[in-house]
Amino acid sequence: MFNWLIDWSSRNRLIVIAFAVALVIWGGIKASDSEMDVLPEFAPPQVVIQTDAPGLVAKEIETLVSFPLEVAINGTPGVTSVRSVSQNGISLIIVIFAYGTDVYTARQLINEKIQLVTPRLPRAADPPAMLPVMSAVADVMKIGMTSEHLSLMELRTTADWVVRNRLLSVPGVARVYVIGGDQKQFQVSVNPKQLRSFNVTLDQVRSAVQQSNVVTPSGSVVTTDKQFPIRADGRADNVSDVGSSVIVSRKGVPVLVKHVAQVETGVAFKIGDAVINGKPGVEIVVSRQPWCNTLDVTRRVQAALEEIKKGLPADVHFTTIFRQADFIESAISNVLWAIGLGGILVVFILLLFLLNWRTAAISLTAIPLSLLTAILIIKASGGSINTIDVTSTS
Secondary structure, eight states: OHHHHHHHHHHOHHHHHHHHHHHHHHHHHHHHTSOEESSOOOSOOEEEEEEEOTTOOHHHHIIIIIHHHHHHHTTOTTEEEEEEEEETTEEEEEEEEOTTOOHHHHHHHHHHHHHHHGGGSOTTSOOOEEOOOOOTTOEEEEEEEEESSSOHHHHHHHIIIIIHHHHHTSTTEEEEEEEESOOEEEEEEEOHHHHHHHTOOHHHHHHHHHHTTEEEEEEEEEOSSOEEEEEEEEOOOSHHHHHTOEEEEETTEEEEHHHHEEEEEEEOOOSOOOEETTEEOEEEEEEEOTTSOHHHHHHHHHHHHHHHHHTSOTTEEEEEEEETHHHHHHHHHHHHHHHHHHHHHHHHHHHHHTOOHHHHHHHHHHHHHHHHHHHHHHHHTTOOEEHHHHHHHO
16 A cells, blocks of 8 residues: 555656645644644533522522522433532532533523523522633633722722723633722611611612612603604712612602611622732633634733723733733744754754755655644644644644
């Protein structure tokens, strides 16, 4: 077989050269378009369900939230195991499916199960939500955000409403979550004595506060030839708007929220915090979607950060804490250096011992062709170029 192949190649040199050139061009295009990751997708398809239930302790979370969800999810086609984590105020359900299961089909099946359980959950619990589809090694970047003059509340507000929203629009980004800083809240501290004196209940105060920040449809005014929409904007812009909300009205005299409670701007209860280079700040964690090129996503995120910095105060600084692309770039650089050094040594040894430039040229041609062939096989099999594949190829 090999003798025939060698003989045929010797008699059809132009065809072999044309095939090699085509392989180089095609392999180069596919290599530049390949998905690059630190590790291959080793984890089976999984769906993560998060349920927030502020005020409930871990035991109540496990009994009233996690357990009903697990019972409903067990038995779903393709499910191999169900794990749960119940903590104060939060429940996490990790549903693992068999290898080869389409992750979007799995999410649809889980969503149908969730809808059956949601009405039976405690009133304090928010509706269960499925986290975005992410890679097993999802965090591509961790960014520190600090400022010399902005307060931690202003820094956190900027991170939540400016930086996070912009990064979520970057193609390939699955999730952006913010850690640290002071999360801004309008806090209503009710005075029990004032409640008794005005004869109102805590539920009435809660209802008034909730209705102080709503937008309701108000219809329209229709004339003979025009229609004018009516806008009723009931959103609260500051603590004064919340405090001026009416709880009840007695004999034409309104009882306002500020009559029975102290309304002020405060800081939400902290579960975690962030310190950047020894200074208090905000940490922004960016996670990517699976089947995306990590290097491309990282470059887009960095370009988006440069755009964001132009619209922020000059004393706001971004610090790269973790960058997954560094591992990939280092692995590729090491492989290219090893291939270059190996090629030089091969040529030197062949010329020194065989004194034949043709043998050296054949070896120099075979090295890049074999590497491009390996990349094409990885691409065709649905894999990605990662540190394991790169190391094994070298």
